[in-house]
Amino acid sequence: MGYKVAIVGATGAVGREIIKTLAERGFPADEVVALASGRSAGAEISYGEDRVLKVRDLERFDFAGTQLGLFSPGAAVSAVHAPRAAAAGCLVIDNTSQFRMEPGVPLVVPEVNPQHLARRPKRGIIANPNCxxxxxxxxxxxxxxxxxxxxxxxxxxxxxxxxxxxxxxxxxxxxxxxxxxxxxxxxxxxxxxxxxxxxxxxxxxxxxxxxxxxxxxxxxxxxxxxxxxxxxxxxxxxxxxxxxxxxxxxxxxxxxxxxxxxxxxxxxxxxxxxxxxxxxxxxxxxxxxxxxxxxxxxxxxxxxxxxxxxxxxxxNLRKGAALNAVQIAEELHRNGVLDAA
Structure with missing residues (x-):
């Protein structure tokens, strides 16, 4: 059984790389939702070789039932929507600078400090470091x-x-x-x-x-x-x-x-x-x-x-951003953290 995954900032350079990396590495996702601002709604993004994602409006999206959110929309947008997603039970991996230094938010590079991925953080947000x-x-x-x-x-x-x-x-x-x-x-x-x-x-x-x-x-x-x-x-x-x-x-x-x-x-x-x-x-x-x-x-x-x-x-778009976020998600999957969401 796979997860429902939301990609926030899907039309940006890092968002597109996250989508590409998820598909390449075969992350267990039954449903992938591409989210961006309303002006990008309706745009199409390839996911793997034979799937196309239609971009949806972030402002209107309900995160209930979404296990994982991979965010890269800019810090101001994450400041509003990452806590909203977390409150709905979605575990957020945020690629912006918004939460990196906040107490209670793990800042993780899986090759360096994977111990912080053994359990779900109380705030429901994990930060991706600077590239x-x-x-x-x-x-x-x-x-x-x-x-x-x-x-x-x-x-x-x-x-x-x-x-x-x-x-x-x-x-x-x-x-x-x-x-x-x-x-x-x-x-x-x-x-x-x-x-x-x-x-x-x-x-x-x-x-x-x-x-x-x-x-x-x-x-x-x-x-x-x-x-x-x-x-x-x-x-x-x-x-x-x-x-x-x-x-x-x-x-x-x-x-x-x-x-x-x-x-x-x-x-x-x-x-x-x-x-x-x-x-x-x-x-x-x-x-x-x-x-x-x-x-x-x-x-x-x-x-x-x-x-x-x-x-x-x-x-910097792969290990410096998208790949590191996906590796965090993979470690959370291996540890059963996403299943407990």
Whole structure:
């Protein structure tokens, strides 16, 4: 027997990827409902090879009898409709930033802290972390188990798909415009993104950090270890899909490159691709559509005690969003949590 599953924000880039991922992985769903704003009602989205979902109006949808809701509609929409769904008995996995740091809401990456999926949370909501946090903690978990992470300095190189379909369209139109002498006009970003990099994701905070940089710190502590210090610089780059990160880690105890390599080779969700020759590393272009977090350029950092540095890359629409949400749902299914709803 399968579940009734609602996909909220179904017409967005992440929503479409969630629908695709559910079908590809054969999640046990007897009925899948695609929900979005009223202006998208009636649109059609493919589910697997032979099914088509007709988008329904979120405002009018009754969540009673729906066991699982996968939300990616934007934080303001989730703030209203995720609690409404939970009150109707639907267990919500929310991909927005709305609930991540709220007490009583588990923030989960299944390869890192699956223990939080053993029972239904009281509020009926589980949060999916930020895309840049997810790939970093997946790579860090096997290393943290060996030597315990003390401090992280990370620079991200985040693709435009992390800002949505309109941002992807802006990169495309600006790139094309440059070749026909049509000067770019920024709309989704603060400066032109074509042939440029922008060290600004989300709003600025009082201390000079951006909200995206703040998220990486607080989310890493909530997921992995409350004592870890994180210094992040988050940068938007002119890439369609795939986030990359240069990560420098200081550990509390000694850890060798060999130990790290062995741990990463065995770690769930990680692919170690690091041959130290031309092309012996992962880049966003080649990993689009892949499920793993790819780790490359692993080496000792001699500037701090017990230091290592590495490069990691992941598809932000898959492991950074849709896949992580579906993996949470799969773990809830295995644990019988959805059956108890």
């Amino acid at each position: 840049s946090t997810i790939q970093m903690v997946v790579a860090l978990k096997p290393l943290h188990d060996i030597a315990k992470v003390r401090r992280i300095v990370v620079a991200t190189y985040q693709s435009v798909s992390g800002a949505g379909k309109e941002a992807m369209d802006e990169l495309w139109s600006q790139t094309r415009g440059i070749f026909v002498n049509d000067p770019p006009t920024p709309e989704q970003f603060t400066k032109p993104i074509a042939f440029n990099v922008i060290p600004h994701i989300d709003r600025f905070m009082d201390d000079g950090a951006t909200k995206e940089e703040w998220k990486m710190g607080v989310e890493t502590r909530k997921i992995l270890d409350p004592d870890i210090q994180v210094m992040a610089t988050c940068v938007r780059v002119p890439v369609m899909i795939g986030h990359a990160e240069a990560v420098h880690v200081e550990f509390e105890a000694p850890i060798t490159e060999r130990q790290a390599r062995e741990a990463l080779r065995e770690a769930p969700g990680v692919t170690l691709l690091d041959t130290r020759d031309d092309g012996g590393y992962a880049t966003p272009l080649e990993i689009a559509g892949e499920d793993s977090v790819f780790v490359s350029r692993l080496r000792r950092d001699p500037t701090v005690p017990n230091g290592l540095a590495f490069w990691c890359v992941a598809d």
